[in-house]
Amino acid sequence: MSKKPLIVVTNDDGITAPGIQTLIQVVKTITDRIIVVAPDKPQSGMGHAITINAMIRVKKVDMDGVEAYSCSGTPVDCVKIATSKIAKETPDLIVSGINHGSNSSINVIYSGTMSAALEGAIEGIPSIGFSLDDTSIDADFSATPPYIKEVIDYVLKNDLGKSCCLNVNFPAVDSELIKGLKVGRQANAMWEETFDERHDPSGDPYYWLTGKFVNHEEESEDTDEWALKHNYVSLVPVQFDVTAHHLLDDLKNLEHEEKSR
C-alpha cells in the first residue's frame, strides 16, 4: 500500500480502559491514520451480541490527537459503525484489546474482544484481538508492545484469507520471563459453572455466576493454554465458519426428500 494503513482500534473493556491505551500507543508507531471506536462502558462477556432493538449513540471524544468515538453499543456494534459509518474507506486492519483477561481456549466464544475481531473478519478486513491474562484494572501491559507490533506488521504484509482473524494472548509475567511466541489451536477447555445463590431482603433468591476453569487437555503442547501456562505469547488463527465438517457425512442418514417420508 502506498499510503500508511488505516487502522481501526476497539475493545470490550470500554474506551477508558488502560489496555486500549497501550494498543493505541503501539498503533501510533505504525500509522497516523487511526480511528478508535470503543464502547462507552465495559462490555466483557458480550460475545457476538449486536444491538437490534435499541438505538446506538456515538460521541466524538478527545484522545490525544487520535480520532476517537465512544459508542453505546456492543464491541461488534463498534466495528460495524466504524467500518460502515465513520471510516471513509475500508480499513486495512482492525485491532481489538488489549483485553484485561485472557481470551484463550473457550473464552474466544464469550469474548467481546474476539467477537469484534471476528466481525472484522466477517467483513473481509484483516483483524487481530489482543488479550493479557490479568483481569485487574491495573494490569501491567509493558511486555506486550514489541509482540503487538510484530503481529500487526505480519498481518499487514500477509493475507490471512478473508474469513480469518488472529487471537493473541499474553501471559501476565514480566517481559524478561516471556519465552517467545507460539502458534497453536484453541484448547478443549471450559468453565464448570456454579451459581452463588443469595436472597434479597424480601427473601427472594438471586444468583451470581461463578465458575472454575477446567482444561481437558493439560498435556497437549499445541494448544493456546499450554503456551500461556509456559510463558509464551499464544497466537491462534480463528475462523467464523463453525460448520462441523467432519459430521456432514454421518448426518446424511437424516436427509430425505419429502415423498419418501
Next chain:
Amino acid sequence: MSKKPLIVVTNDDGITAPGIQTLIQVVKTITDRIIVVAPDKPQSGMGHAITINAMIRVKKVDMDGVEAYSCSGTPVDCVKIATSKIAKETPDLIVSGINHGSNSSINVIYSGTMSAALEGAIEGIPSIGFSLDDTSIDADFSATPPYIKEVIDYVLKNDLGKSCCLNVNFPAVDSELIKGLKVGRQANAMWEETFDERHDPSGDPYYWLTGKFVNHEEESEDTDEWALKHNYVSLVPVQFDVTAHHLLDDLKNLEHEEKSR
C-alpha cells in the same frame, strides 16, 4: 436409556414467544421429563453473551404442567443455570427455539438461539437449535413438528460427538411445500450493514442498525441458504472449535523463542 430422557428447553425470543410453545408441545410427545428455562424478555442478537457483572433472577412460572422458569439472563445464562442449578442430573438433550427468524449462514454467530445450543455442546450435552425463516410474532410453526421430532429422535439415539450441536432451519412455507430435509454447511454470507442516522430533539445524532443480507455463494447447493431457498429444512452440524486449522502451518513463520528476537 432406561427412563425417559430429561430435556431442557430454552430460546432467545423469551418464554412467552409462540415458537417455544410449539417446541414444548413436540417435546411433550417424547418425554414427560422436561425443564423449561427461558429469558423473561426477548434476547435476540445476544450471541454468546453471558451475565458476569450483574445478578440473575430466576422465577418459577406456570406452564400447563411443565416445570418452567423465566430467567433475567441471556440464553446462554439460561442453559448454564438449567444444567448447574435446576436439573438434578445431566440433561440428555437441550433444545433451543423455535426461533422467530432464520439462523442460517452467518446468523449462527449472532444468534442467541444457537448460542444456547452451542453452550449445551460446550457442556458435553447433545443440543439442537430450531429456527423458522419468519421473524413475525404470528409466524406459522405448523409444518415444523414432524421434523423436530425426527431430529430429536436421531440425536437421542446417535452420538454427535461431545463438541457439536445441530442448527436446524425451516423455510416459512406451508407443510405441503416442504421438499424434505437437507444436511449442509454454513453458507458464506453476511450482512452488509448500514446505519440509519437520525437526530433527537436536541439535534444530537443517533443510529439504528439496518442491513442487507448478501449470500456470496448463491449457486452452492451444499449450503444451508440453498436448502432454505429451495424449501428444504436445513440441518448444519456446528462446533465450538473456531481454530482456523488450515492456517496453522503458514503462521509458524511468526513463531520464535525469545532468545532469537
